[in-house]
Amino acid sequence: MQSNIEVFKERNAWLQRTGMNGPTLEIIGAPEEKASGAAARELSAGLTRLGFCGPQAGKIILDVDKTLPEEGYRIGGGKISGGSDNGLLYGAFAFLRELAQGKEPFEIKEESAPKARFRVLNHWDSVSGKVERGYSGNSLFFKDSKLCFDESEIIDYARLIASVGINAICLNNVNVPPDAARLIFPESIEKLKSLAAIFRQFGIRVAVSVAFDSPVIDGLDTADPLDEAVSLWWNERASELYRNIPDFAGFVVKADSEFRGGPAALGRTQADGANMLARALAPHGGTVFWRCFIYDCLQDWRDQSIDRPKAPYELFMPQDGMFDENVVLQIKHGPVDFQVREPNSPLLGAMKHTAQGLELQITQEYTGQQIDLYCLPVQWEEILAFPEASGGELRSIIGSKITTIAGVANCGKSSNWTGHALAQLNLYGFGRMAWDPSLSAREVAGEWARLTFGEPWERVRDLCLKSREAYEKYTTPLALGWMVNIHHHYGPSPEGYEFMKWGSYHRASHSALGVDRTSKGTGLTKQYNGKLAETLDDMDACPEELLLFFHRVPFNYRLKSGKTLLQRLYDDHFEGAEMVEGFISEWQALKSQLAPEVFESVSKKLALQLENAKEWRDVVNTYFYRLTETPDEAGRKIYV
Numbered sequence: 001m002q003s004n005i006e007v008f009k010e011r012n013a014w015l016q017r018t019g020m021n022g023p024t025l026e027i028i029g030a031p032e033e034k035a036s037g038a039a040a041r042e043l044s045a046g047l048t049r050l051g052f053c054g055p056q057a058g059k060i061i062l063d064v065d066k067t068l069p070e071e072g073y074r075i076g077g078g079k080i081s082g083g084s085d086n087g088l089l090y091g092a093f094a095f096l097r098e099l100a101q102g103k104e105p106f107e108i109k110e111e112s113a114p115k116a117r118f119r120v121l122n123h124w125d126s127v128s129g130k131v132e133r134g135y136s137g138n139s140l141f142f143k144d145s146k147l148c149f150d151e152s153e154i155i156d157y158a159r160l161i162a163s164v165g166i167n168a169i170c171l172n173n174v175n176v177p178p179d180a181a182r183l184i185f186p187e188s189i190e191k192l193k194s195l196a197a198i199f200r201q202f203g204i205r206v207a208v209s210v211a212f213d214s215p216v217i218d219g220l221d222t223a224d225p226l227d228e229a230v231s232l233w234w235n236e237r238a239s240e241l242y243r244n245i246p247d248f249a250g251f252v253v254k255a256d257s258e259f260r261g262g263p264a265a266l267g268r269t270q271a272d273g274a275n276m277l278a279r280a281l282a283p284h285g286g287t288v289f290w291r292c293f294i295y296d297c298l299q300d301w302r303d304q305s306i307d308r309p310k311a312p313y314e315l316f317m318p319q320d321g322m323f324d325e326n327v328v329l330q331i332k333h334g335p336v337d338f339q340v341r342e343p344n345s346p347l348l349g350a351m352k353h354t355a356q357g358l359e360l361q362i363t364q365e366y367t368g369q370q371i372d373l374y375c376l377p378v379q380w381e382e383i384l385a386f387p388e389a390s391g392g393e394l395r396s397i398i399g400s401k402i403t404t405i406a407g408v409a410n411c412g413k414s415s416n417w418t419g420h421a422l423a424q425l426n427l428y429g430f431g432r433m434a435w436d437p438s439l440s441a442r443e444v445a446g447e448w449a450r451l452t453f454g455e456p457w458e459r460v461r462d463l464c465l466k467s468r469e470a471y472e473k474y475t476t477p478l479a480l481g482w483m484v485n486i487h488h489h490y491g492p493s494p495e496g497y498e499f500m501k502w503g504s505y506h507r508a509s510h511s512a513l514g515v516d517r518t519s520k521g522t523g524l525t526k527q528y529n530g531k532l533a534e535t536l537d538d539m540d541a542c543p544e545e546l547l548l549f550f551h552r553v554p555f556n557y558r559l560k561s562g563k564t565l566l567q568r569l570y571d572d573h574f575e576g577a578e579m580v581e582g583f584i585s586e587w588q589a590l591k592s593q594l595a596p597e598v599f600e601s602v603s604k605k606l607a608l609q610l611e612n613a614k615e616w617r618d619v620v621n622t623y624f625y626r627l628t629e630t631p632d633e634a635g636r637k638i639y640v
């Protein structure tokens, strides 16, 4: 989204154009509650920006009603009630959201409470100020190896993310080099404390990523979780943090992953490592968010006995029940790595005795890098509907087995927070869907487009909703994945990862494509629940959009449409690029209704996207043509 201020400015201008000034609303707060202060403050500022300055008078009453869920709210008949101060604040934001979409203040009626306890943004900000996989400028929090921030910018940012329901934020990258490990050392505490104080005003708790080997960085000779001196070290760090930041959320940990230290490297289990940290935080009410993104990143491509997507389940399932209560195992939505299309991780919902977190990526690492338009809520809606281990939709276990939804943030110091003006939809959608996983992509995109653009909202919404399909078609359809350029992950390179050590292969030959992950192949399908495992195992029954994830498929295999696999791949690449041409005309047609800067900046991005789409189309089509020597049935141009 644009900053709320931008949204309100536009809305205000729209109200003035249409002569629709609303009533002046008087806010009657509940003075004994400290954040009804925050709710009243936000409501009053929001109402002014929305142009509620007309002649009629009305009253909005704010109150805390402890019978409501803690973060929940109820709006009706001119009254906003919250289950707590924070609930009231969410109620105030919800009220403004409805007003800004054109509802009459006294007709707004809504009751809502989030299911997930933690709705977290994970920033991958490095202390240098650069952002790993960041496409929106530098970090909002760091510069030159230190915490360094602009207070008023952080206030705007906190308001922005709280307004969509975020209640925790992890400030730094999960890759924690020694200089970043110092973030929890005494020298950083004062700054951390003042940053946390700003977020606290918006109901947001601060977490940090920690290096598992921090004690060694501080001079101890081991980071062994079973060593008493190591536990003591962590206990002390935790006590000092909580003395200064009583609502500190906890630690995010990437251990034993991609060259990071961890318990396995010391001969201990994941549970040993996570529990040691959890016990340091437990007395203070903190949580350990322990990531499950662990696999062999030094795999020999010749060794077909290893299959990367099997790794998290193989490692963590046997340890189910061994983790302390304040450990959340944070699981990437797919078993590999944030590709355009993956099945859900089989680990989601499979562990019966361990709190789980769903990790999504809002920053567009593999999905267009905020150059290409890509509406992530479309993908998230599918992820939330995918069957979890006991057969129900994933969204049905949010609030029970899944306590946390974490999103890798897409924000930075760019003028519009997200680099691409339309990538604001992804941040907005993440917050809204983390709050209410039953919301559809169409609903959240509609809300956002209406709040941001006013009149042409339906056309902007529809354009955004098609963008995922286009991107999937011109890059890697049918869950093929991994044809990206290595390291930076933008643009095509069909064999970029094919002979690397990262475990992400497609093994294309002249006659077939994909990895056999069925029970006759690597056996990944066996990690899924019985009925789903059977469906995935059978090439004819497997959902077509996941075909190349689970099967090695001959190029002449006939899909349900009657097309061969090869022809489908050609068609998708041509159609995807054509869709982008369509987006450009649709956007051009909106010119007179859009703010000139937004129109121009998105037009530039769309032109770059078209170049990217054509590059993908031509590189991938040529690659398959050269392997198969089979032409496109429609005779379109393929470079040979």
Ligand code: GCW
Binding pocket: 124, 132, 133, 173, 174, 175, 254, 258, 293, 337, 338, 365
């Ligand atoms: O997708 C990969 C990214 C890395 C990232 C890693 C992870 C932060 O390419 O940049 O590191 O995943 O999720 O830990």
